[in-house]
Amino acid sequence: MSVLHMDFKDCGQCPIRHRAVCSRCEPDELEALEAVKYYRTYDAGQPILWSGDHLEFVASVVTGIATLSQTMEDGRTQMVGLLLPSDFIGRPNRETAPFDVVAVSDVTLCCFRRRPFENLMASTPHIGHRLLEMTLDELDSAREWMLVLGRKTAREKIASLLLIIARRDAVLRKKVPSDGMTFDLPLTRESMADYLGLTLETVSRQISALKKSEVIELQGKRRVLVPELERLVAETGDDFDGGMIS
Amino acid sequence: MSVLHMDFKDCGQCPIRHRAVCSRCEPDELEALEAVKYYRTYDAGQPILWSGDHLEFVASVVTGIATLSQTMEDGRTQMVGLLLPSDFIGRPNRETAPFDVVAVSDVTLCCFRRRPFENLMASTPHIGHRLLEMTLDELDSAREWMLVLGRKTAREKIASLLLIIARRDAVLRKKVPSDGMTFDLPLTRESMADYLGLTLETVSRQISALKKSEVIELQGKRRVLVPELERLVAETGDDFDGGMIS
DNA sequence: CGCAGTTTTGATGGACCTCAAAGACCGTGG
């Protein structure tokens, strides 16, 4: 951990340098950002922010995975986003967090105190432009997910989630999703259920069903092999691959 | 219609001047925008954009209501957004429309050809800032809607939708939602079903049920009276009012 | 081994969907 920590103290070495909110910055802008940034780490399972918390910082996810979720008083939970490396947490000009943010794996954040960040945004248009672009992408993803939540069957929901994870995983290792690929599920059955608007039992049953139909194979409980990508895509209910990864 | 048309040829007279993407612009910036804008109108029911269409313009809704939706090949439809006056359609730096846009009522758009708009955005930061702010708000709304779609019961979904429409209606007439207020449903039962991830029969049944429980009264099929706002809020499943309108 | 957390599997019930038909509303034309 501390080794990594060392590594990206210098923005030039940062693993998310080319995708994060800072990706468009010129060297001098980067220097200004570098002056107000600091790193924080969270262990798997730890909360990062509670809904309603005062926002003292905004941040980029550098490593690890976090979830964005909402919970009703009676305990019903809906995950509203999956935060992967380079994704942005928080928003300028807002005092409080609108959702819960929880570290799913060990997480490292690159944080900026909110006020200085807001000032910087006003003076360096590249940050604002990139943030707009990222936010528009997030909005499209959220809207696509609304179709999954509102209209898809349990089986289609599972297939959709598996496909998304498969694609993101492929992007991370700079490969193209292909037949025979394998990937790890970063989420528990319960988290998957919270993402999909199902119960964990239904998630388990549908994964078993997809296995039985030979759409996927399991290597242990968390590792998935996709023999034929086309068959998984067919199970999502979408007509075709839907135009690549986000 | 043509009277209105005359009215907002001058941005200074525009009804959405203070909320739309142009709301932060200085007089000279407004002049530049004014040079590339033009109005288009659509009759109720007309499509404005099909998913996949080449985007030649971006636009603000000036009057009327439009929906943003997605349809699967087998016909299942999910509405992913409701576009009201001042809401923005399209996105800079994207060639094609990601969703269908349909006029629900008669609609007037203030359009900007996309290229000139993109250039303007690069030179006038106020537009980009406002668009970022609006997009972040939209993203929060979309995420809140994911909880409705994923976790709420049919009755809670209906109550949530009614409350949202009630609040937006109150904002439009510059009032505060209150006991005894009335408002019109701009959507058919089928559109409501598409918004809520239900069937139109279930929507109808749950509206009847809320009427029977005296949470709402109906004046005709499209006009709703809310005797006690608190009771409607209670039916949404949310703990309390959730911090005002967006 | 024994325990806690996670996952699977089974049995049952209920919320919502599907199919069907009747009722309400509205404009058109006789």
Added chain:
DNA sequence: CCACGGTCTTTGAGGTCCATCAAAACTGCG
């Protein structure tokens, strides 16, 4: 004025998918 058709809405009957409740199997770890 009423008949007529079209659209929207309501209501009913029955079935299905998924939630709920319950218990067993698996996994990792002290």
